[in-house]
Amino acid sequence: xxxxxxxxxxxxxxxxxxxIPKAQPYNFSPFNYAGLEKVTDFPNNIVDWILIELRSDRxxxxxxxxxxxRNDGIVVNTFGKQDFTDYNIKDGDYYLVIxxxxxxxxxxxxxxxxxxxxxxxxxxxxxxxxxxxEPMVLLTNGSYAMYAGDSDANSLINNLDFGTVAINIFKTGxxxxxxxxxxxINVLDYSSINKNILKKTQIPK
Numbered sequence: 001x002x003x004x005x006x007x008x009x010x011x012x013x014x015x016x017x018x019x020i021p022k023a024q025p026y027n028f029s030p031f032n033y034a035g036l037e038k039v040t041d042f043p044n045n046i047v048d049w050i051l052i053e054l055r056s057d058r059x060x061x062x063x064x065x066x067x068x069x070r071n072d073g074i075v076v077n078t079f080g081k082q083d084f085t086d087y088n089i090k091d092g093d094y095y096l097v098i099x100x101x102x103x104x105x106x107x108x109x110x111x112x113x114x115x116x117x118x119x120x121x122x123x124x125x126x127x128x129x130x131x132x133x134e135p136m137v138l139l140t141n142g143s144y145a146m147y148a149g150d151s152d153a154n155s156l157i158n159n160l161d162f163g164t165v166a167i168n169i170f171k172t173g174x175x176x177x178x179x180x181x182x183x184x185i186n187v188l189d190y191s192s193i194n195k196n197i198l199k200k201t202q203i204p205k
Contacts, residue, residue: 001047001069001103002137003148003192004181010047010071013182019174024066026051030153031099037066043080045071048181053097054089054114055107058131058204063089073124073143085117095131096121097203101153102176103146104196107131107203132202147199148192151177155201161193 004010014020020042026033031051047069054063065087067075076082093111096119109131112121123129123136124143130136136144149157151164153176165177168185177185179192 001100001148001181002139002145002196003103003179004047004071005139005145008141010069010073011182012045012047012071014048014174015042015046017172017183019172019183020046020048021174024049024051025101025174026066026099030155031101033064033066035064035066037078039068039078043068043070043076043078047071048100050075051099052119053099054094055097056092056094058095058107062094063087073122075119083117084119087117089114089117089119091115098123098146100146102151102179102181103148104135104150104157104199105155105201105203106135106146135202137196147196148179149196149199150201151179151189151193157193157196157199159197162190165189165193 023038024035033051049066050069051066053061056062067077069075077084092114094114096108096112099105108121109128127136127144137147139145149161151161165185168175168177172184175185179189
């Protein structure tokens, strides 16, 4: 993700300050996910929760679950393992969709093979790993990432996102307006919106 990226990996400021909720946070519109994923204690180096979808075609969701993103870009379960057997994922070919509460969603350009609940796909190596035209941002280390700035989670970065920052300006904690994800909402969060204004999610609804 672009927001928390610093030099070669993503910051874990939210974890270090105990701001990340221990239950998955995607039970609000537009995500509307009622999953029961939760942790007692977070694994090391966690950036935030993400929401994952598997689609049998570009428009048909067959599986949705929440997982944790490490600062090196690896997605793990609530125990810190790259093991999703508890999610009862059927073997098959799927489009892989990644959502985050204040970044633009991305989807794999093509279907990937999922077998024995192993999901192995790296969006970061090339722009064309994701569906759409310029669907990701190029970071300073040469990796690709999700665009930051969609603070109202409406799949479009526009002037409305400034309001989500402004309404909680100078607050500390777990807020969608904290676009650099350092636990503090301030004027620096506006820069993600300015930089990515009018970028939008390109995956089919």
